[in-house]
Structure formats: structure tokens, C-alpha cells
Amino acid sequence: MKINRVTLYNFSSYVGENTITLDTHDKQNIVLIGGNNGAGKTSFFTAIKLALYGPQCFRFQDKNNRYTARIKELINHDAFLSDNVKAYVEVEIDLPTDRVHTLYTIRREWSFIEKRLQESYTVYKDHQLLADKNLDFFQNYLFSIIPPNLFDFFFFDGEKIGDFFATGNYSNYIKNAVLTLSGYDTFNIIQKFCDSYIGEEEDNEDYDKVAKLVEQEETNLSTYMVRSSDLEAQKQQLAAQLLSTQEEKESLDHQFERSGGLTVQEQEQLEAQRATQERVKGDKAKRIREFVESMMPLYITRDLAAVAYKQLKDEQAVRQYQIICNLLDVQTIQNVLEQQPVCDVAQVPALAQAISNGIAEKALPTFPLECFTSIHDLSQEQESQVVSDIVRTQHFAEEEAAQLLKVVADKKKASQKYEEISKKIREALPSVDAAVYFERVKFLTERIAAYEDSLETLDKQIAELEAMITDQKALVERLRKALLAKAKDRTAHEFTSRISQVMQRMISDVTKEKFHQIESLTLEMFNKIIRKENFVQLIELDDNFNVNLYKKQTYITRDLLLLANNIGVEALEKRLGNAGLREAAHLLTNDSIDDLRRYFSGKIVTDQISLQDDIELPLYNRVELNQLSKGEKQVFILSLYWAIIKTSNQVVPFIIDTPFARIDTEHREQIAAVFFPNISGQVIILSTDEEVVGSYRAIIQPHIAHEYLLEYNVEQGCTSVKPGYFKGTKA
Numbered sequence: 001m002k003i004n005r006v007t008l009y010n011f012s013s014y015v016g017e018n019t020i021t022l023d024t025h026d027k028q029n030i031v032l033i034g035g036n037n038g039a040g041k042t043s044f045f046t047a048i049k050l051a052l053y054g055p056q057c058f059r060f061q062d063k064n065n066r067y068t069a070r071i072k073e074l075i076n077h078d079a080f081l082s083d084n085v086k087a088y089v090e091v092e093i094d095l096p097t098d099r100v101h102t103l104y105t106i107r108r109e110w111s112f113i114e115k116r117l118q119e120s121y122t123v124y125k126d127h128q129l130l131a132d133k134n135l136d137f138f139q140n141y142l143f144s145i146i147p148p149n150l151f152d153f154f155f156f157d158g159e160k161i162g163d164f165f166a167t168g169n170y171s172n173y174i175k176n177a178v179l180t181l182s183g184y185d186t187f188n189i190i191q192k193f194c195d196s197y198i199g200e201e202e203d204n205e206d207y208d209k210v211a212k213l214v215e216q217e218e219t220n221l222s223t224y225m226v227r228s229s230d231l232e233a234q235k236q237q238l239a240a241q242l243l244s245t246q247e248e249k250e251s252l253d254h255q256f257e258r259s260g261g262l263t264v265q266e267q268e269q270l271e272a273q274r275a276t277q278e279r280v281k282g283d284k285a286k287r288i289r290e291f292v293e294s295m296m297p298l299y300i301t302r303d304l305a306a307v308a309y310k311q312l313k314d315e316q317a318v319r320q321y322q323i324i325c326n327l328l329d330v331q332t333i334q335n336v337l338e339q340q341p342v343c344d345v346a347q348v349p350a351l352a353q354a355i356s357n358g359i360a361e362k363a364l365p366t367f368p369l370e371c372f373t374s375i376h377d378l379s380q381e382q383e384s385q386v387v388s389d390i391v392r393t394q395h396f397a398e399e400e401a402a403q404l405l406k407v408v409a410d411k412k413k414a415s416q417k418y419e420e421i422s423k424k425i426r427e428a429l430p431s432v433d434a435a436v437y438f439e440r441v442k443f444l445t446e447r448i449a450a451y452e453d454s455l456e457t458l459d460k461q462i463a464e465l466e467a468m469i470t471d472q473k474a475l476v477e478r479l480r481k482a483l484l485a486k487a488k489d490r491t492a493h494e495f496t497s498r499i500s501q502v503m504q505r506m507i508s509d510v511t512k513e514k515f516h517q518i519e520s521l522t523l524e525m526f527n528k529i530i531r532k533e534n535f536v537q538l539i540e541l542d543d544n545f546n547v548n549l550y551k552k553q554t555y556i557t558r559d560l561l562l563l564a565n566n567i568g569v570e571a572l573e574k575r576l577g578n579a580g581l582r583e584a585a586h587l588l589t590n591d592s593i594d595d596l597r598r599y600f601s602g603k604i605v606t607d608q609i610s611l612q613d614d615i616e617l618p619l620y621n622r623v624e625l626n627q628l629s630k631g632e633k634q635v636f637i638l639s640l641y642w643a644i645i646k647t648s649n650q651v652v653p654f655i656i657d658t659p660f661a662r663i664d665t666e667h668r669e670q671i672a673a674v675f676f677p678n679i680s681g682q683v684i685i686l687s688t689d690e691e692v693v694g695s696y697r698a699i700i701q702p703h704i705a706h707e708y709l710l711e712y713n714v715e716q717g718c719t720s721v722k723p724g725y726f727k728g729t730k731a
Contacts, residue, residue: 001145002094002682003048003653004103010079010087012043015718020044020708022653024682028705031684032692034726035710040719041657041686044710045155046074049148051091051106054121056148068117071110078718085112095145096651102126104138146652150180156641156656174640175545178518181648184510187503194500207486214479221472228465235458242451249444256437270425277418284411291404309390312383315374317365324363330356508543514647515541521643522636529635529670538579538620547640550579550620557615560584564600572600577622587617630662638671642679654680660691672699689726697725 004023008014022031035041050057055067075087088109094101105124110117123130123138130138146154179188334352337343343351365372378386523539530536538550563572573581581593589595628636645652660668672692676683677700685692685700692700707725712718 001096001652003091003684004094005090005092006044006048006051007088007090008044008047009089010076011047011089012074012076013040013712013717013719014043014721015076015078015716018719018721020721021706022682022684024705027677028703029681029683030676030700030703031682031706031708032697032700032704032725033684033686033708033710034689034692035686036688036712039710039712041710043074043719044686045655045657047089048091049151049155050074051089051108052093052142052151053148054108059148063119071117071119075110076718086110095142147176147180150176154652154654156638156654157658171545171547174541174547174644177644178511178514178545178648179507181644181650181652182511182514184507187507187510191500191503191507194496194503207483207490210479210483210486214476214483217472217476217479221469221476224465224469224472228462228469231458231462231465235455235462238451238455238458242448242455245444245447245451249441249448252437252441252444267425270421274418274421274425277414277421280414281411281418284407284414287407288404288411305390305393309387312376312378312387314365314367314372315376316383318369318372318374321360321363321365321369325360328356328359517647518640518643521646522639525639525642525674526636528674529639529667530632531667531670536623540577540579542578547625548577548579549623549625549636550577551623553619553621555617555619557588557617560600560617569597569600573597575622577620580620580622583619584617587615631664631667634662635667635671638675638679642675645680651681653682653684655684655686657686658688658691659685660687660696668696669699672696676700677703693726 002023005019005021007017007019009017020033024031033041033044046057055061055063058067058070060067075085079085079087086109088107090105090107092103092105095104096102103126105127107120107122107124109120109122111120112118121135123135125138175188178184330349330352333355334348337348337352338345376383519539519541523536526536526539534551536549537552540548540550542548560572563575567575576584581596582591585591585593585596588599625633625636641654645654659671663671676685687693707723709722709724709726711720711722713720
């Protein structure tokens with residue numbers, strides 16, 4: 001893949017349309033882009049990745065609110081000053097398809113409709129617009145060429161490169177790059193899927209455990225079924241005994257009733273009925289008595305009660321008149337008026353007399369006082385009671401009289417029923433036979449109650465057991481299905497495990513030669529740039545894609561034994577590394593690493609190991625990656641990148657930002673001369689004015705296809721793209 005052109009419109013700090021041509025050819029494989037910090041170099045790279053991958057540029061599976069928020073942040077703020085907000089990024093790439101190169105133009109455009117961000121995605125194939133139904137196919141094809149996570153592999157940030165080995169995940173990074181670029185990632189995808197399936201199955205119970213559980217729960221179900229049968233048999237036996245006892249009691253009751261006796265139950269019922277009638281008589285008599293004592297005298301004299309009611313009201317009016325006159329006499333009103341500042345003192349006596357006379361006249365009863373005589377001397381409570389009784393008498397209606405007559409009739413009826421019941425009880429005389437009957441009935445009644453309690457208890461036990469049997473059957477059924485599924489899973493698990501092992505062997509087989517090439521090319525480029533004699537003499541990639549560096553060191557057997565004794569066998573193996581361990585095993589034990597470990601631990605079990613302590617062993621000593629300086633790490637990683645790209649035979653772009661951030665002047669010249677012209681057919685260098693300048697720029701000058709300068713205007717807050725490079729830096 002090659003990137004021919006990138007166009008940014010109102011994107012990040014780029015205002016309006018800015019186009020950067022990136023096509024390269026033959027030996028002119030370098031595009032040099034200058035720009036100081038904050039000029040928009042990172043935004044340029046983000047635009048490329050965003051155009052290609054959309055939401056997955058930011059590791060989102062699909063468009064969501066967080067993706068929308070990121071896009072809003074990337075749209076230039078000046079774009080929002082327009083009536084029609086618009087921004088886009090467009091990338092033209094050259095992709096190999098069906099052994100020919102096809103030109104694709106990918107464009108992601110954003111606009112605001114009703115204050116909501118809208119994104120459109122269009123792709124042109126050889127200047128012909130792809131139909132919507134083909135967009136997903138193209139996206140999948142692009143992902144198969146360079147997945148989003150692998151695209152980062154080709155963006156080399158010199159400022160952050162020192163963190164490459166700081167994370168323990170760098171081996172996966174290398175693995176993905178090697179397998180994807182070499183076309184072996186299908187094996188890795190299949191292995192990951194199989195390992196994921198195997199990992200999920202490891203948490204489940206194995207087949208034998210589930211089978212044992214099925215057997216145990218089936219035994220429990222059988223026990224419940226036997227217990228249920230026993231309870232049903234007990235229930236049938238108790239039901240027969242209950243029926244026999246009930247029949248005997250019914251026969252006795254029938255015989256006793258024919259002989260004229262009363263059963264205890266009947267006698268209790270009659271006593272209860274007589275008591276009820278006695279209560280009814282008492283209640284009715286009480287109501288009649290209350291009427292006779294309270295309402296009846298007033299009802300008889302209700303005409304006189306009306307006269308008494310009027311007399312009480314008149315007496316109340318006279319008392320009220322006298323109270324008002326006493327409280328508001330002339331002297332009291334005159335005293336009040338004299339205290340008012342607005343009143344004329346001379347007019348106060350006359351005014352007080354007038355007010356007092358007016359109030360007295362207003363409170364004066366309507367009847368003449370000289371003809372009125374107060375005849376009752378009642379308290380307020382007594383007066384209220386008398387008035388209440390008089391009012392009640394006046395409202396006594398014919399319906400209430402009828403109700404009173406009904407009460408009298410109900411009392412008479414209750415008295416008659418009371419006498420009838422009493423007579424029946426008196427005539428039912430007890431006898432010796434009745435005592436025997438009652439004793440037998442009592443025994444049978446207790447026996448029936450005991451049988452019924454036992455049956456109720458059995459019914460509860462049977463119901464609980466049936467629920468347990470239902471649950472147990474469901475459990476057994478689930479376990480049987482789980483056992484069947486487990487049998488299938490075990491077969492699938494074993495099959496998947498074998499596939500994973502096959503994929504691992506295939507990856508190991510196909511990458512073995514690839515590893516040798518990468519190791520050799522990395523070492524070659526590293527030594528060319530680093531120019532330190534015998535600094536690293538061997539580079540090795542293990543099966544887990546971990547990188548190991550070695551340098552030659554001569555040991556004697558005594559040294560190895562002392563090291564094993566002082567730091568331990570594991571620490572010694574780590575110090576020698578895989579290469580040193582294999583070499584020691586070859587020299588001392590005919591390639592048996594297990595025998596070599598026993599030798600280190602002092603447990604010599606074979607005659608193949610020499611017992612002499614002064615044998616010189618030219619071995620390898622491991623060089624820890626984290627012990628390298630930041631500049632040495634960057635040189636090594638650049639060399640590793642170069643080797644991986646070279647061995648993949650893929651045409652991929654290589655973008656490097658601040659390439660000399662961690663590189664001292666001693667190695668910059670070698671990187672410029674050896675690395676940049678050879679790593680890829682398209683190298684895009686993003687440099688500050690302190691890096692690829694002067695002699696370093698002169699070295700790569702013959703290989704430069706395009707030069708651009710990114711300048712950020714602080715006042716306008718925008719980045720401009722200009723042809724050319726930093727002034728005063730020409731070679």
C-alpha cells in the first residue's frame with residue numbers, strides 16, 4: 001500500500017482545504033515534512049488513520065457518543081463560524097488487488113444537521129464511486145491488508161519509542177506485525193479462537209465429574225420415589241381406619257336420636273339458642289324502659305314543652321340584655337372615649353350616652369320587659385339538657401312510634417322462643433344409657449380427630465415430597481442434558497485443542513525461516529548504525545516472539561558452578577539466555593539441557609559431563625533490553641522494523657515523527673544514510689528544525705520526492721502547508 005495524497009479541510013488546526021502530495025517513485029522514496037512542535041504533525045497522521053479506519057481509529061467498534069465527541073474536538077473551531085459547518089479528510093491510496101494496483105480515494109466528511117453531527121463515508125475506485133453495498137467489502141479488505149492496530153506499527157514516534165519495551169505486550173506487537181505482513185495471521189486467528197474456546201471450557205466441570213453427579217442425583221430421585229410410595233400406603237391405611245370410626249359414630253348418633261336423647265352437641269346448641277333469646281329479651285326490654293323513663297313523659301306533655309321551650313329562650317335573651325347593659329354602661333364608654341386623642345372632651349358625655357342607649361336598644365328583647373317574669377333557675381348544663389329533650393320530643397315521628405311497637409313485638413317473640421327451648425331441654429332427661437353413649441362418642445370423636453391430624457400431616461409430607469420429586473426430576477434432566485453436552489464439548493474440546501496445537505506448529509514452522517531472516521537483518525542493520533564492535537553478536541526471536549540479544553563471553557566450568565551456587569540455576573539460565581544454554585548443553589552434555597541443569601545443581605548423573613573445573617566454554621551472555629540507552633533502544637527498534645518490513649515483501653508506508661529525538665549525533669548520520677533510503681518504498685519523515693537539517697538532510701536529498709513545511713500561526717490559530725522546507729537548512 002502507498003499513500004498518494006492527503007487532503008484536510010477544516011480539520012484540527014488546518015483551516016480550509018490543505019493538500020499534501022505523498023507519492024514516491026524509484027529511489028526517491030522519502031517525503032520530508034518539517035514542522036516544529038504544535039505545528040500539526042500528529043493531526044496529519046491522525047487524519048490518515050481516521051480516513052482509513054473511522055471509529056476503529058480510536059479503538060471504537062462502531063460509531064457512538066464518544067466517537068462523536070472526538071470528531072467534534074477535531075473539527076477546526078473556525079468551521080463553526082459558517083452557516084454550513086463542514087469538515088473532511090480525504091486520502092488517496094494505491095492498493096494491490098488481483099496482482100494489479102488499484103487507486104482508491106477514501107473520504108470521510110462531517111456536517112451538522114439540526115445541531116447533530118452527521119458523517120458521510122465515500123470510496124472511489126479508480127475514480128468510480130463504490131456502491132453502498134460494496135463499502136463493507138472494501139473496509140474488510142483494507143483491514144485484511146493493514147489492520148488498525150498494525151497501522152500504528154508504521155508510525156514511529158521517536159519521543160515515545162523508549163516505552164516500546166516498557167510494556168510486557170511488545171511481543172504481541174511484533175507477533176501481529178510479522179504474521180500479518182507475512183500472510184500468516186490466519187493461523188494465528190484460528191489459534192486464538194481455539195485457545196479462547198479451550199480457555200472457556202477449562203472453567204467448566206469435566207465429563208467424569210458431571211457423570212458422577214448424574215448418578216448421585218438419580219439415586220436421590222429413587223430414594224424420594226420409594227419414600228413417596230411408603231407415605232401413600234400409610235395414607236390409605238389411615239383413611240380406611242378413619243372411615244370405619246366415622247361409620248361407628250354415625251350409627252351411635254342415629255340410635256341415640258331415635259330414642260329421644262339429645263347429643264352433647266345438640267344440647268350445647270339449644271343452650272346457646274336459649275342464651276341468645278335471653279339476650280334479645282334483655283335488649284328489647286332495655287329500649288322500652290329507656291323510652292318510658294325519658295321520652296314518654298315529654299311526649300305526653302309536648303304542648304306544655306313548647307311553652308317551656310319559649311320561656312327558656314326568653315329568659316336567655318333577658319340575661320343577655322342585662323349583661324350587655326352592665327358591661328357597656330355610660331361611664332365605661334365615656335372612659336374609653338376620653339382616652340382617644342381625636343375625641344372632643346366637651347362632647348364625650350353626650351356621645352357616651354348616645355352609644356350606650358344605642359347598644360341597649362339593639363340588645364333589647366322583642367317582648368316588653370315589664371310584663372316578663374323569670375320562673376326557671378337552671379344552670380347552663382341543665383338548660384342544654386332540657387332544650388335537647390324538648391327538641392327531640394318535637395321531632396318524634398310516627399315511624400319512630402312504629403319502631404317502638406316492633407321492639408315490643410320482638411321482645412314478646414323472644415320470650416316465647418326462650419320458653420320453648422327451655423321446655424325442650426327440661427324434657428330431654430339424662431339416663432344411664434346416655435352416659436354410656438356420651439363416653440363412647442367422646443372416644444370415637446378423639447379417635448377421628450387423631451386420624452384426621454395424621455392424614456393432614458401425611459398430606460403435607462406427600463405434597464412436599466412431590467415438589468421435591470418434581471425439582472429432582474428437573475435437576476436430573478438438566479444434568480443428563482449437561483452430560484450429553486459435556487460429551488460433545490469434550491470431543492470438541494479435544495479436537496479444538498489439537499487444532500490449536502497444529503496452528504502453533506504451523507506458525508512455528510512457517511516463521512522459523514522468517515525468524516532467521518529477521519534476526520540476521522536486524523543484527524546487520526543494528527551493527528551498521530550503532531558501530532560498536534561486538535556490542536551485540538546474536539539476536540534471537542523465541543517461539544513467543546520475545547526478542548533476546550546476546551554477546552560472546554567465555555566461561556570456565558568452575559564459573560558456571562559458582563554462579564549456579566550463588567545466584568541459583570534459574571538466574572543463571574536467565575543470564576546465559578536460550579542461546580548460551582543451548583551452547584553449554586552442546587559442549588558439556590551432548591545437547592541435553594536437562595542433564596545440564598542437573599550439572600549446574602551439582603547432581604551429576606551421566607558420564608557425558610566432564611568433571612574438570614577449568615574447561616573454557618565460549619558461550620553467549622544475554623544483554624538485557626532495558627539496560628540499553630534510549631538512543632540504543634531506538635536504533636534497535638528501527639533495525640527490527642526494517643527487518644520485519646524487508647522479510648514481509650510487502651509495500652507499506654513508513655511514517656516517522658521526530659526521528660532523532662533519542663538519537664545522538666554519532667548515529668544520526670548512519671540512520672540518514674542507511675536506514676531511511678532502504679526501509680520502505682515510501683518513507684514520510686516528520687521533523688523539527690533541529691533534526692533532519694544540515695548534513696543529515698544533505699544525505700537524504702537524492703531520495704526526497706517532496707518537501708513540505710507546516711507552519712502554525714499563533715494569532716490566527718491555524719496551520720498552513722507550504723512547499724519547501726525550513727529556511728536556511730538547504731544542503
